[in-house]
Amino acid sequence: MQANFAAMRQAIVDGAPENAADLAKQALAEGIAPLEAIDLGFVPGMTDVGQQYAQHKMFLPDMLASAEAMKAALGVLEPELKRQGEVRPSAGTIVLGTAKGDIHEIGKTLVGTLLTANGFSVHDLGVDVSSEQFAAKTRELGADIVGVSALLTTTMRGQKSVVETLEREGLRSSVRVIVGGAPVTRKWVEEIGADGYAKDAVSAVALVKSLLEQKPVLSSVK
Amino acid sequence: MRPKLQLLDNQLVTRILDEAFHLLASLGTKVGAPEAIELLGSAGATCENGIARIPKDLVQRALESVPREFFLHDRSGSKVVHYGGDDVHFDPGSSCLKILDSETQQPRLAASADLVRLVQVAEMLPQYAAQSTAMVCNDVPSEIGDWYRLLLVLWYSGKPVVTGAFSAATLKIMIELLAADSRGADQLRRKPRAVFDVCPSPPLNWSEFAAHNMIELARAGVPAEIVSMPLAGATAPVTLAGAIVQHAAECLAGITIHQLAKPDAPVVWGGAPAIFDMATGNTPMGAVETAMLDMGCAQVGKSLGLPTHGYLVATDGQQIDTQAGMESSGSAFLGALAGINMISGAGMLDFLACHSIEKLVIDAEAISSAQRLISGIQAQTESLALEMFAKTGLHGDFLKLKETRALFRKEQHFPSAVIDRSGDANAPDILERARRRVQELIESYCKPVVPSEVEAALLEIAMREAGAIGMKNLPAVEFERGEDWQFVASQLTRSERH
Secondary structure, three states, X not given: OHHHHHHHHHHHHHOOHHHHHHHHHHHHHOOOOHHHHHHHXXXXXXXXXXXXXXXXXXXXXXXXXXXXXXXXXXXXXXXXXXXXXXXXXXXXXXXXXXXXXXXXXXXXXXXXXXXXXXXXXXXXXXXXXXXXXXXXXXXXXXXXXXXXXXXXXOOOHHHHXXXXXXXXXXXXXXXXXXXXXXXXXXXXXXXXXXXXEOOOHHHHHHHHHHHHHHOOOXXXXX | OOOOOOXXXXXXXXXXXXXXXXXXXXXXXXXXXXXXXXXXXXHOOEEEOOEEEOOHHHHXXXXXXXXXOEEEEOOOOOEEEEXXXXXXXXXXXXXXXXXXXXXXXXXXXXXXXXXXHHHHHHHHOOOOOOEEOOEOOOOOXXXXXXXXXXXXXXXXXXXXXXXXXXXXXXHHHHHHXXXXXXXXXXXXXXXXXXXXXXXXXXXXXXXXXXXXXHHHXXXXXXXXXXXXXXXXXXXXXXXXXXXXXXXXXXXXXXXHHHHHHOOOXXXXXXEOOEEOOOOOOOOOOOOHHHHHHHHHHHHHHHHOOOOEEEEOOOOOOOOOOHHHHHHHHHHHHHHHHOOXXXXXXXXXXXXXXXXXXXXXXXXXXXXXXXXXXXXXXXXXOOOOOXXXXXXXXXXXOHHHOHHHHHXXXXXXXXXXXXXXXXXXXXXOOHHHHHHHHHHHHHHXXXXXXXXHHHHHHHHHHHHHHHHHOOOOOOOOOOOOOOOOHHHHHHHHHHHHHO
16 A cells, blocks of 8 residues: 555656546545545645756756646545545635736746645636636635735736735635736835735745645634 | 757868878878887878878878777776767866865865865766866876875766876876776776877977877776867967967877877867967956867868867856856857867866856856757647647646646756756845855765776875875875774785785
């Protein structure tokens, strides 16, 4: 059984969705608890991938393939988890989207994929999202983090507007706001009163983890 | 298709060679070594007052016997450097006196420990197919300066070596060291690890030392690399085409002497041509005209089917700055596009007077880009884009395609952290990034295994020669097991007695 965990981890590192799904099915057939397969087999694979990416041994396409493999494994394991009446504890709830007027989605989607693969519940609102939509989804889900992407200097203002809307609607104290996109700087984060930014998708995962570690009780405040 | 850049049309190449042949037959070349005069005279050249007029047919006979290609090998005997065709390799520049101190960024005289550091860094960088005897070690007596550099490179590296001798006597010692390294003169001839730069003096002067070197190297079967150095406007015609004629004539004369000494011995059509800067009297190695000379000279050599060499990737500035990056990367690209087999010069500043290990790691990035450039644009997939578009439609999500993952490593070069793509406005500057990279490479360096009998043979030669001039130790030669000089010496003496 122990050997299967290594194979599961490797299937994620290899970015092999079919193999990952097969291993997940095999694990269930062998009576391994879905959560055990996720936490001891597949999640360590994503952690390994993140480390290799940081060392420039793996690159974005590798990481996306790994995320796909993770998705395939979860696609097998989560229904079984549900059937058993269990819920995989979410690492946090994230609302993502591209700022109003901006239709660039690659960066934001990549962040969402990696966050999902790392155990977060991600709700992607897509592109050209108004600050009101961000606020409504945040309220609906009791989100821990709102992530607003903007590629253009002209649409960066939309990030500020999301912070202001969350403030106006009384949600700001219960949610962390992170921003991303090529023109975003630390100075901009300070200027608009956001909580952080990351230079790439991998750093975004680290940022989200660190923000949630800083405010473990906020979810219960909501 | 491999991208290639040629500056001369066929007609101009023919004219250059015609004039070079004409120069050798009419004006002739100075030849200092009596042995070379003897070889040329008996083969049909007219030799008077130290000048040899070499008829075209004699030169052509020599050209016929020159190998069109050869390899330099690493210590394990594997072929690493291919001299021939359009293959391109790089090695650090050679023989400068100074080093730009890593800490102060001020030039100072180089010592053996500096050469060892440079060798360790070059050993770890795949961009350098060969090492060079890069610096003169000012902490050892000048009379052994050449072989001592080679000893250190052999001691700390397994790669092929571009080197050169400073005198006829020390050339013998260097060949002896290489034979010891190869475990015998025959093995050295069969699988040479080093090539020796030999420099005629411009214009058209094969000095006694240079001509003698060519003969010795040919007979030892150790490849010779002619480094002809016309300075356009001072010691060569001011026109680039005229300087290339002189380069060709000097190379042709050298090849003739070399092949008369030993037909079929490997020799390289190489050089370090430069323009002479009429404003300062300097010889700018970073000037575009200098790069053009290298390209033109190499093209002429290639037209004869010969292995080629050039001197590029250097800067004339004193510091690691934008000028250094511009001149070094520009000339790396041009040299690579010209298909020059061995391009020396990386790491060097100040008109080749100074080395910098930090610059060597920065230049390695330019070299990677140049190598990527000459690997060209290839059709990697059956349909170039249609199949990929068929999968993504107009959604544009190419990042997730299997083709992307399968091919991005072939299509894109990934630089080291020397190249800043962090997007961080507070990222360290290029010098600091280079310093960190140097440190990282030195920390990951592992001394290649030198078989104990080879180590002993190298030491025996080194101690004999160093002892003869009263040296009490071998600076920067460290022993694996921590033996000191006296201990090793006594061991060797004991083994001799047995």
